[in-house]
Amino acid sequence: MRLRDGRALCGIAVIAAVALAALAAPLVTSGNPNTQADIVATRFLPPLASDVHGGFHALGTDRFGRDVWTRLVYGARISLGVGLLAVLISVAIGTTVGAAAGYLRGWLSTALLAFTDFALALPRVVLLLLLSALWRPSAALVVVVLGVTGWMPIARLVHGEVRGLAVQPFVEGARAVGASRARILWRHILPNALTPVIVAAALGVGNAILLEAGLSYLGVGVQPPTASWGSMIASGRDTLVNAPWVATAPGLALVLVVVACTLLGDALRDALDPGAGAARR
Amino acid sequence: MLRSLKQRALAGLAVVAGVVTLTFLLLHAAPGDPAERLLGPTATTEQVAALRHALELDRPLPVQYASWLGRFVRGDWGTSIATGRPVWTMLRTAWPATARLVALSLLLSYALGLLVGTIQAARSRSRLDTALSVASVTLFALPGYWLGLMLMMLLTYWLRLLPAFGAAGMDADFLTGWPWVADQLRHLALPLLTLTVIGVGGTARFARGAMLDVLAQPFVAVARAKGVSETRVLSRHVLRNALSPMLTLLGLSLPALFSGAVFVEAVFAWPGVGRIMVEAVQSRDYPVVMAATAVSAVLVVAGNLLADLLAAWADPRVRGAAREA
Numbered sequence: 001m002r003l004r005d006g007r008a009l010c011g012i013a014v015i016a017a018v019a020l021a022a023l024a025a026p027l028v029t030s031g032n033p034n035t036q037a038d039i040v041a042t043r044f045l046p047p048l049a050s051d052v053h054g055g056f057h058a059l060g061t062d063r064f065g066r067d068v069w070t071r072l073v074y075g076a077r078i079s080l081g082v083g084l085l086a087v088l089i090s091v092a093i094g095t096t097v098g099a100a101a102g103y104l105r106g107w108l109s110t111a112l113l114a115f116t117d118f119a120l121a122l123p124r125v126v127l128l129l130l131l132s133a134l135w136r137p138s139a140a141l142v143v144v145v146l147g148v149t150g151w152m153p154i155a156r157l158v159h160g161e162v163r164g165l166a167v168q169p170f171v172e173g174a175r176a177v178g179a180s181r182a183r184i185l186w187r188h189i190l191p192n193a194l195t196p197v198i199v200a201a202a203l204g205v206g207n208a209i210l211l212e213a214g215l216s217y218l219g220v221g222v223q224p225p226t227a228s229w230g231s232m233i234a235s236g237r238d239t240l241v242n243a244p245w246v247a248t249a250p251g252l253a254l255v256l257v258v259v260a261c262t263l264l265g266d267a268l269r270d271a272l273d274p275g276a277g278a279a280r281r
Numbered sequence: 282m283l284r285s286l287k288q289r290a291l292a293g294l295a296v297v298a299g300v301v302t303l304t305f306l307l308l309h310a311a312p313g314d315p316a317e318r319l320l321g322p323t324a325t326t327e328q329v330a331a332l333r334h335a336l337e338l339d340r341p342l343p344v345q346y347a348s349w350l351g352r353f354v355r356g357d358w359g360t361s362i363a364t365g366r367p368v369w370t371m372l373r374t375a376w377p378a379t380a381r382l383v384a385l386s387l388l389l390s391y392a393l394g395l396l397v398g399t400i401q402a403a404r405s406r407s408r409l410d411t412a413l414s415v416a417s418v419t420l421f422a423l424p425g426y427w428l429g430l431m432l433m434m435l436l437t438y439w440l441r442l443l444p445a446f447g448a449a450g451m452d453a454d455f456l457t458g459w460p461w462v463a464d465q466l467r468h469l470a471l472p473l474l475t476l477t478v479i480g481v482g483g484t485a486r487f488a489r490g491a492m493l494d495v496l497a498q499p500f501v502a503v504a505r506a507k508g509v510s511e512t513r514v515l516s517r518h519v520l521r522n523a524l525s526p527m528l529t530l531l532g533l534s535l536p537a538l539f540s541g542a543v544f545v546e547a548v549f550a551w552p553g554v555g556r557i558m559v560e561a562v563q564s565r566d567y568p569v570v571m572a573a574t575a576v577s578a579v580l581v582v583a584g585n586l587l588a589d590l591l592a593a594w595a596d597p598r599v600r601g602a603a604r605e606a
Contacts, residue, residue: 114292121296121585122303123536123577125543126570129562130304134311210424214544217426218559233427237548240430241438251427258422266418 005271011264018257022076029070030055034225036064044243060245062235068249071227075250078228079257082143083209087201089147090208094154095190095197101155102162103185113159120152128211132220139222142215146208154200161193199269206261213254229254286586293582300578301571305346308570314338315362315565336362349571359568363561368572371557376539378448379553383541386473387534390480395527397481398488402496402523403515413485420482429475429548436471443470446550472549476542487530491523498522525596532588536580540573 021028031037042051042065050056059068101112131145165171166189174184209229215221216230224231229250236247316332317324333339337348352359358368397417401410437445444450450464495501496519504514534541543555550556554573561569 117292118296118299121578121581122300123540123574123581125540126304126558126562126574126577127307129559130307130311130570133313133562133565134307206422210422213424214426217424217544218547233424233430237430240434244434247427247430251424251431254424254427255419255422259419262418262422 005267007263008267008271011260011262011267014256014260015264018076018253018260019080021073022080025070025073025077029073030067031070033066033071033074033227036066039065041065044239046243047245059249060243062232062243062246063239068232068246071232072229072249072253075227075229075232076253076257078139078222078226079209079212079254082139082146082212082222083205083261085143086146086150086208086212087204089143090150090154090204091197091201092151093148094151095158095194097151098155098158099162099185099190099193102159103166103181103189112155116152116155116159119149122149124149128215129218129220132215137215137220137223139226139228142212142221145215146211150204150208154197154204157196157200158193161196162189165189165192195272196269198272199265202261202265202268206258206265209254209261210258213250289586289589293586296582297575297578301350301575302346304571304574305349308565308567309342309345311565313565315567318564319362349568353572353575358572361561361566361569363564363566363569368568371569372554372572372576375552375554375557378551379540379542379546379555380538382469382472382476382545382551382553383538385469386476386480387531387537389473389477390484391527391531393477393481394484395488397485398490398492399515399520401485401489402492402519403511405493405496414489417482417485417489420478421486423479423482424544425475425479425542426544426548428478429471429545432471432475433548444468445471448552472542472545472551475545475548484527484530488523488527491526492519495519495522522596525592528591528595529588532591533584535584535587536577539580540577 037055038051038053041053042055042057042061043063045051045057045061045065047060047068048058049060051061055067057067057069059072061067062071097112097116101109101116104112127149128145131149132141135141162185171184171188174188179188212221213228213230213233216228217234219234222228222231224235232250233247233254236243236245236250239246314329314333316329316336316338320328320332330339337345340348349359356369358372360366361368361371364371397413401413404410433445436443444467448465448468450456450468453461453464456464501514501518504518505511509518540554540558542551542553543559545551546553546555547559557569558573560566561573
């Protein structure tokens with residue numbers, strides 16, 4: 001990929017900055033994101049305010065007197081982590097199903113494709129709500145739920161790629177020199193089929209982060225007091241009139257990261273797959 | 282064509298059956314019993330058992346499933362456990378609110394998105410294109426519930442222009458004529474604006490991509506070589522061909538008319554299907570969740586079919602390919 005691509009640079013810079021801040025959370029923030037230090041004196045402090053104990057609050061405090069910046073940075077761990085892991089699960093399932101359906105022939109291939117179509121027809125939000133209701137809501141559950149409900153488009157992509165690659169001369173060549181079917185699929189076909197998957201994954205991370213925040217907003221995702229951008233927006237909803245900064249900050253962070261993922265995905269697609277019109281849809 | 286339609290309808294029926302069965306199993310596997318939730322913590326074990334018996338929840342799962350399916354197919358969608366109202370009535374009264382909201386937002390976001398995408402494709406790789414691209418990516422990335430809150434903060438709490446909750450004012454029943462229309466529009470404004478702003482981002486991105494794909498085709502070069510003006514190339518040659526994928530996308534939006542605004546409805550207390558679904562899942566209102574899921578699944582299948590039919594209608598090549606297949 002050309003590094004001159006402004007979109008890629010912007011996307012990588014934003015994601016790297018947020019990821020670094022999340023990893024180094026104890027260094028860039030002061031204290032625990034969940035402590036309610038002095039609930040009387042530090043409640044609803046506006047951005048750039050100092051409390052009576054000398055603590056500085058760049059983004060203000062919420063109704064429990066918790067520092068919004070600290071919660072935002074710790075929340076980034078949840079948002080980025082959930083987004084990345086969920087997409088990893090989707091990519092693993094989607095690539096396996098898609099490669100098997102594309103390379104195998106006969107009833108198994110048909111069955112896998114039919115299963116993918118079936119899963120695509122499931123109403124995702126209802127499914128997410130139901131699955132989240134099944135167990136006690138937690139970040140791990142959100143990862144699994146988002147992962148197992150997001151693999152279908154990737155399976156479709158991989159299936160199409162593998163189908164096309166399986167009839168290429170180099171595959172025939174590999175078969176002629178006696179490579180096993182598994183080896184051909186693993187060493188020769190899959191590496192060539194992964195380009196659209198990388199693009200879909202970059203775009204998928206943004207989507208997964210949005211859905212995680214949505215679930216947490218509805219109260220079936222990451223549970224309080226753990227800081228997550230979605231649950232922060234939800235808790236700021238009730239104090240929108242007197243403390244708008246509580247809901248504004250996590251929303252802006254969310255938009256920034258999702259835009260960065262989308263820009264990176266777009267740039268990757270243009271760089272890796274210049275002719276791909278179909279992948280654009 | 283007819284034969285493949287019949288096959289697809291059968292496959293669609295199988296998908297709907299599968300979705301409904303899976304939902305039934307998940308719903309009954311979920312912890313939390315509707316009877317317990319309805320009666321609250323002070324209910325005795327006997328009372329819970331009596332209500333479970335009355336709701337037929339103490340029968341074996343396969344029996345419950347078969348009896349639900351039999352009644353559903355005959356049009357008896359049951360009674361909501363939480364509200365006691367017939368499910369059919371609940372969904373029928375909530376549906377127009379969702380459909381009105383989503384249909385208008387789809388219409389607006391397609392019109393605006395197509396316009397923005399066309400401008401971008403016409404001025405591809407210019408500063409304007411880049412600016413509009415960044416704008417559409419940003420709009421597309423906005424979470425509906427957050428944008429809703431921000432617009433509410435701005436237009437309701439600060440500027441005091443628009444109401445933030447519900448589909449009608451407290452006095453709506455006493456209004457007639459223009460005041461009634463104005464009241465409806467004022468309540469519609471915020472949720473519609475939220476959905477449309479996000480929708481425009483997506484459709485503009487899609488429209489730009491579709492237009493650029495067509496612009497790269499040889500026949501566009503031929504048209505230009507013949508001396509056809511650029512406006513005419515765009516409007517007559519490119520836009521028409523780019524509409525085909527846009528129509529596919531529109532067909533796929535059919536299920537959204539029923540359940541496409543879950544988050545936005547939650548923010549604005551909009552009395553639509555999305556809100557009913559969230560509440561029903563939370564209170565384990567089995568009949569409501571089952572009926573809503575079944576309708577959603579039917580609409581997904583119908584939407585896929587509609588997308589293909591629209592594509593075939595808009596593009597003779599697709600029709601030909603279907604005939605050969």
